[in-house]
Amino acid sequence: xxxxxxxxxxxxxxxxxxxxxxxxxxxNFNQILQQQLEKNSTLKFSKHATQRLEDRNINLTxxxxxxxxxxxxxxxxxxxxxxxxxxxNRAFIANVKNKTVITAAVEEQLKDNVFTNIDGAVII
Numbered sequence: 308x309x310x311x312x313x314x315x316x317x318x319x320x321x322x323x324x325x326x327x328x329x330x331x332x333x334x335n336f337n338q339i340l341q342q343q344l345e346k347n348s349t350l351k352f353s354k355h356a357t358q359r360l361e362d363r364n365i366n367l368t369x370x371x372x373x374x375x376x377x378x379x380x381x382x383x384x385x386x387x388x389x390x391x392x393x394x395x396n397r398a399f400i401a402n403v404k405n406k407t408v409i410t411a412a413v414e415e416q417l418k419d420n421v422f423t424n425i426d427g428a429v430i431i
Contacts, residue, residue, distance in 0.1 A: 349406065350376040356399075356408040363413050365397060375399060378429040379406055387427030394431045398422070 350372060352360065360367070367375075375392060382390040382403045389409075392399040396414040400422065401407060412420070 350379065351405070351407045353407055353409050356410050359411045363411065363416070365411055365413060374431050375401075375408065376406070378431050379403055382427050382429050385427060387429075389425045389427075391422050391425045391428040392431065393428065400425065 359365070371394065374394060378392045378394075379390070379401055382392075382401075387403050390401050390403055392401060396417075398412045398417055400409045400411075402409055
Protein backbone atom coordinates (compact mmCIF):
# COMPACT_ATOMS: atom_id res chain seq x y z
CA UNK A 308 0.00 0.00 0.00
CA UNK A 309 1.31 3.43 -0.97
CA UNK A 310 0.87 6.37 1.36
CA UNK A 311 1.50 10.03 0.75
CA UNK A 312 2.40 12.58 3.40
CA UNK A 313 0.80 15.96 2.84
CA UNK A 314 2.86 18.94 3.88
CA UNK A 315 0.68 21.86 5.03
CA UNK A 316 3.32 24.30 3.85
CA UNK A 317 3.30 23.03 0.27
CA UNK A 318 1.90 25.14 -2.54
CA UNK A 319 -1.84 24.68 -2.88
CA UNK A 320 -3.10 22.94 -5.98
CA UNK A 321 -5.55 24.94 -8.08
CA UNK A 322 -8.89 23.32 -8.70
CA UNK A 323 -10.49 23.27 -12.15
CA UNK A 324 -12.50 26.47 -11.58
CA UNK A 325 -9.41 28.35 -10.49
CA UNK A 326 -7.52 27.17 -13.56
CA UNK A 327 -10.33 28.28 -15.87
CA UNK A 328 -10.47 31.70 -14.15
CA UNK A 329 -6.79 32.21 -14.90
CA UNK A 330 -7.02 34.08 -18.21
CA UNK A 331 -3.71 32.90 -19.69
CA UNK A 332 -4.54 29.28 -18.94
CA UNK A 333 -8.09 29.78 -20.20
CA UNK A 334 -6.84 31.33 -23.44
CA ASN A 335 -4.37 28.51 -24.01
CA PHE A 336 -6.94 25.86 -23.12
CA ASN A 337 -9.54 27.37 -25.45
CA GLN A 338 -6.98 27.65 -28.23
CA ILE A 339 -5.85 24.04 -27.81
CA LEU A 340 -9.43 22.81 -27.57
CA GLN A 341 -10.40 24.67 -30.75
CA GLN A 342 -7.37 23.27 -32.59
CA GLN A 343 -8.28 19.74 -31.54
CA LEU A 344 -11.91 20.20 -32.56
CA GLU A 345 -10.85 21.53 -35.95
CA LYS A 346 -8.33 18.73 -36.33
CA ASN A 347 -10.97 16.12 -35.52
CA SER A 348 -13.59 17.64 -37.82
CA THR A 349 -11.40 18.28 -40.85
CA LEU A 350 -11.49 15.87 -43.75
CA LYS A 351 -8.07 14.37 -44.40
CA PHE A 352 -6.64 12.31 -47.24
CA SER A 353 -4.24 9.46 -46.61
CA LYS A 354 -0.99 9.28 -48.53
CA HIS A 355 -2.50 6.45 -50.59
CA ALA A 356 -5.64 8.48 -51.37
CA THR A 357 -3.57 11.52 -52.31
CA GLN A 358 -1.57 9.37 -54.71
CA ARG A 359 -4.76 7.90 -56.22
CA LEU A 360 -6.25 11.38 -56.68
CA GLU A 361 -3.10 12.45 -58.47
CA ASP A 362 -2.73 9.26 -60.57
CA ARG A 363 -6.39 9.29 -61.60
CA ASN A 364 -6.48 13.02 -62.25
CA ILE A 365 -9.24 13.61 -59.70
CA ASN A 366 -9.50 17.26 -58.77
CA LEU A 367 -11.87 18.25 -55.99
CA THR A 368 -13.39 21.67 -55.52
CA UNK A 369 -13.92 23.13 -52.07
CA UNK A 370 -17.66 22.47 -52.52
CA UNK A 371 -16.99 18.79 -53.27
CA UNK A 372 -14.76 18.53 -50.20
CA UNK A 373 -17.62 19.99 -48.12
CA UNK A 374 -19.93 17.34 -49.61
CA UNK A 375 -17.46 14.59 -48.69
CA UNK A 376 -17.18 15.97 -45.16
CA UNK A 377 -21.00 16.08 -44.84
CA UNK A 378 -21.20 12.51 -46.13
CA UNK A 379 -18.78 11.44 -43.38
CA UNK A 380 -20.90 13.22 -40.77
CA UNK A 381 -23.99 11.42 -42.10
CA UNK A 382 -22.19 8.07 -41.94
CA UNK A 383 -20.97 8.84 -38.42
CA UNK A 384 -24.53 9.55 -37.23
CA UNK A 385 -25.55 6.11 -38.50
CA UNK A 386 -22.67 4.39 -36.71
CA UNK A 387 -20.72 3.54 -39.86
CA UNK A 388 -17.00 2.88 -39.38
CA UNK A 389 -15.76 2.47 -42.97
CA UNK A 390 -17.85 4.00 -45.73
CA UNK A 391 -18.10 4.05 -49.49
CA UNK A 392 -19.02 7.52 -50.72
CA UNK A 393 -20.35 7.74 -54.27
CA UNK A 394 -20.25 11.22 -55.78
CA UNK A 395 -21.14 11.58 -59.45
CA ASN A 396 -18.77 9.23 -61.31
CA ARG A 397 -16.29 8.93 -58.44
CA ALA A 398 -16.02 6.66 -55.41
CA PHE A 399 -14.21 7.28 -52.15
CA ILE A 400 -13.52 4.85 -49.31
CA ALA A 401 -13.15 6.62 -45.97
CA ASN A 402 -12.53 5.86 -42.33
CA VAL A 403 -15.33 7.69 -40.55
CA LYS A 404 -13.77 7.92 -37.08
CA ASN A 405 -10.54 9.45 -38.39
CA LYS A 406 -12.38 11.46 -41.09
CA THR A 407 -9.80 10.19 -43.56
CA VAL A 408 -10.32 9.30 -47.20
CA ILE A 409 -8.37 6.10 -47.76
CA THR A 410 -8.69 5.72 -51.53
CA ALA A 411 -10.46 7.19 -54.53
CA ALA A 412 -11.57 5.82 -57.89
CA VAL A 413 -13.19 7.15 -61.05
CA GLU A 414 -15.69 5.57 -63.40
CA GLU A 415 -13.11 3.46 -65.25
CA GLN A 416 -12.01 1.76 -62.01
CA LEU A 417 -15.59 1.29 -60.77
CA LYS A 418 -16.69 -1.19 -63.42
CA ASP A 419 -16.54 -4.82 -62.26
CA ASN A 420 -15.05 -3.70 -58.96
CA VAL A 421 -15.91 -5.10 -55.53
CA PHE A 422 -15.59 -2.89 -52.46
CA THR A 423 -14.72 -4.75 -49.28
CA ASN A 424 -14.27 -3.83 -45.62
CA ILE A 425 -17.03 -1.23 -45.62
CA ASP A 426 -20.08 -1.22 -43.42
CA GLY A 427 -22.05 1.55 -45.08
CA ALA A 428 -22.39 3.69 -48.17
CA VAL A 429 -23.40 7.30 -48.74
CA ILE A 430 -24.52 8.48 -52.16
CA ILE A 431 -24.24 12.20 -52.79
